[in-house]
Amino acid sequence: MIKISIIGNGKHSKRIQKILIKKKLKFIIYKPNNEKYYDEKKFEEVKKCNVIFIISPNNTHYYYINKLKEKRYIFCEKPPVSNLRQLKNLSKFSCNKIYFNFNKRFSTIAEILDNIKKYNLGELVYANIISSHGLALKNEYKYSWRSVFNKCRKGVFEIVTIHDLDLINYFYAIKKVYKPTLINLSKVGTSFDTSFLRLQLKNNAMVDIFSTYSSSLMNEWTLLFKNGIIKQTNDRLVIRKPTKSFDKKGLFVFPKIKYKTNISSKKDYEDSLLKSVSFFLEYAKNKKKLSKHLFKTSLNSNFLLLK
Numbered sequence: 001m002i003k004i005s006i007i008g009n010g011k012h013s014k015r016i017q018k019i020l021i022k023k024k025l026k027f028i029i030y031k032p033n034n035e036k037y038y039d040e041k042k043f044e045e046v047k048k049c050n051v052i053f054i055i056s057p058n059n060t061h062y063y064y065i066n067k068l069k070e071k072r073y074i075f076c077e078k079p080p081v082s083n084l085r086q087l088k089n090l091s092k093f094s095c096n097k098i099y100f101n102f103n104k105r106f107s108t109i110a111e112i113l114d115n116i117k118k119y120n121l122g123e124l125v126y127a128n129i130i131s132s133h134g135l136a137l138k139n140e141y142k143y144s145w146r147s148v149f150n151k152c153r154k155g156v157f158e159i160v161t162i163h164d165l166d167l168i169n170y171f172y173a174i175k176k177v178y179k180p181t182l183i184n185l186s187k188v189g190t191s192f193d194t195s196f197l198r199l200q201l202k203n204n205a206m207v208d209i210f211s212t213y214s215s216s217l218m219n220e221w222t223l224l225f226k227n228g229i230i231k232q233t234n235d236r237l238v239i240r241k242p243t244k245s246f247d248k249k250g251l252f253v254f255p256k257i258k259y260k261t262n263i264s265s266k267k268d269y270e271d272s273l274l275k276s277v278s279f280f281l282e283y284a285k286n287k288k289k290l291s292k293h294l295f296k297t298s299l300n301s302n303f304l305l306l307k
Helices: 011-022 040-047 058-068 084-090 108-114 139-143 156-171 265-285 292-306
Strands: 004-007 027-030 051-054 073-077 098-101 124-132 174-177 181-183 194-201 206-212 218-225 228-232 236-240 257-262
Touching: 004 011, 004 040, 011 027, 011 265, 027 040, 040 058, 051 058, 058 073, 058 084, 073 265, 084 292, 098 265, 098 292, 108 156, 108 228, 108 236, 124 156, 156 194, 156 206, 156 292
Parallel strands: 004 027, 004 051, 051 073, 073 098, 124 206
Antiparallel strands: 124 218, 174 194, 181 194, 194 206, 218 228, 228 236, 236 257
């Protein structure tokens, strides 16, 4: 039988609580009330649990992992840690019970990339990824840890961009990470609400990732391959091919749609989170060892974020 504790009680924690409730799993919630993240009496109840969900501010992740890593299954929000020293220490931990929630690995675009060979698109040439919503324009943002530099040093970059960076890292070999551009467009708080990152892959394909809390809702992936295109917008994903598509005059034309599916960004996110939590719980319930590859890939994505 598993005993579950959740560290943190914010909006994202409540999403995961909802999933656990639907699965008819009981849990306790621990929300620290001091700057050191640690309330000894209340924390004793957490230590009695064998499954821990760490859904607290990014700068607290390492603290809790280090405190609880022995004999417990740990589900920790991304990014794993907030600095290179912590990352180096984390790499020495036993990895078979620690799982980091890069839930975009369970998204629709991830499923497509995981089966990319069947679409016969060839090598990736270029990708452009946009993730946008207006969190920084809401009054609550100025009271959130996400807007505070000391608690979230890279702002939207370490909360949103990390998901897309990880997904590229998960499926492709990255040769170079260019220095990110981090901006506070809203002038709210002390951290960054907008970021731009450029990657170069080992096949020399370029990838641009733009994330912001200062504009309208937009989730878009454009991937150009040698033999076609994948385009995902807020509510639709299409695959077009082949590249050699011509009109009667022999001029290039937009390739025909070979695959399409309607997709709600909100539902896709909710489904990916459910699949990620379910994946972790399957290992915890059956006391199975988690993959070293998952652990190392998560740490590598974290390194690319921090370097």
